Amino acid sequence: MEAGIPLNWVLALSAVLFSLGALGVLIKRNIIVMFMSIELMLNAANIALVAFSKAHNNLDGQVIVFFTMTLAAAEVAIGLAIIVALFRLRRTVDADKATLLRW
Amino acid sequence: MTLKVLFLLVALGAVVGAIGMLSSPNPVHSALFLVWTLFCVAAVYLLLGAEFLAIVQIIVYAGAIMVLFLFIIMLLNLRRDEFGDDPLPRQWGWGLILSGLLAVILISVAGAALTLRFAGDPLALTPIPELARMLFTKYLLAVEIASLILLIAMVGVVVLAKRPKEGV
Structure with a gap:
């Protein structure tokens, strides 16, 4: 019996968080909250990466998490700018009311 | 043993925060719940011994990204009827079924990793x-x-x- 946290517990947490993020994208209609759910899914993937990095005693996984965070920052900036542009155009953040690919 | 209890508490906190994010009708509350979840994820990193990533998680995610979210929510200044959140019952049902299925698949994969163990000292900090x-x-x-x-x-x-x- 070892003292550490079992790896599959960490992976289960990652799986549950990812599924909750997917649930948010499926059931929410507010684009901002859908976007937050995507962030949650990215975080779930990061947890799995860190856990495997620790399990294999290999730092590559943590470097990849570092890059994921960088990309998440860029993604959030662009995504929120698109949401602001959409709101200026349509006065709504409801995904169901933004189905036309033109103005 | 205490490590396991601590991990369970932090994991419970993260999941409760995620559920709170999905169930609150107000996007500001959703954002604050997500900040809580991100803090819990940082705590998970700490428990795994990835202290650098835990700090970066708090600075970049909880600090910068979520503040950006809150900025945008307050900039748009939505009225209650503009939240756009009254999910259709059918959407709820299918969403729950599909994401439940996804959870089952992913957790069974996690269970398959049972043979894999943390190499070395699990609490050893990342160099x-x-x-x-x-x-x-x-x-x-x-x-x-x-x-x-x-x-x-x-x-x-x-x-x-x-x-x-x-x-x-």
């Missing part, structure tokens, strides 16, 4: 100099590309968020 050396040798090209992506994102945000000129 940060080693991490930095890898970033600037093995992953040097990736660092350059990431910096380029951040630059492009910055320019893109300015272009996207600029008010269009009259008559264009």
Whole structure:
């Protein structure tokens, strides 16, 4: 019996968080909250990466998490700018009311 | 043993925060619940001994990204009827079924990793100099590309968020 946290517990947490993020994208209609759910899914993937990095005693996984965070920052900036542009155009953040690919 | 209890508490906190994010009708509350979840994820990193990533998680995610979210929510200043959140019952049902299925699949995969064990001392901290050396040798090209992506994102945000000129 070892003292550490079992790896599959960490992976289960990652799986549950990812599924909750997917649930948010499926059931929410507010684009901002859908976007937050995507962030949650990215975080779930990061947890799995860190856990495997620790399990294999290999730092590559943590470097990849570092890059994921960088990309998440860029993604959030662009995504929120698109949401602001959409709101200026349509006065709504409801995904169901933004189905036309033109103005 | 205490480590396991601590992990269970933190994991419970993260899941409760995620559920709170999905169930609150107000996007500001959703954002604050997500901040809580991100803090719990940082705690998970700490428990796994990845202390550098835990700090970066708090600074970048909980600090910068979520503040950006809150900024935008307050900038748009939505009225209650503009939240756009009254999910159709059918949407709820299918969403729950599909994401439940996804959870079952992913957790069974996690269960399959039972034989894999943490190598070495699980609480050993990550050697940060080693991490930095890898970033600037093995992953040097990736660092350059990431910096380029951040630059492009910055320019893109300015272009996207600029008010269009009259008559264009």
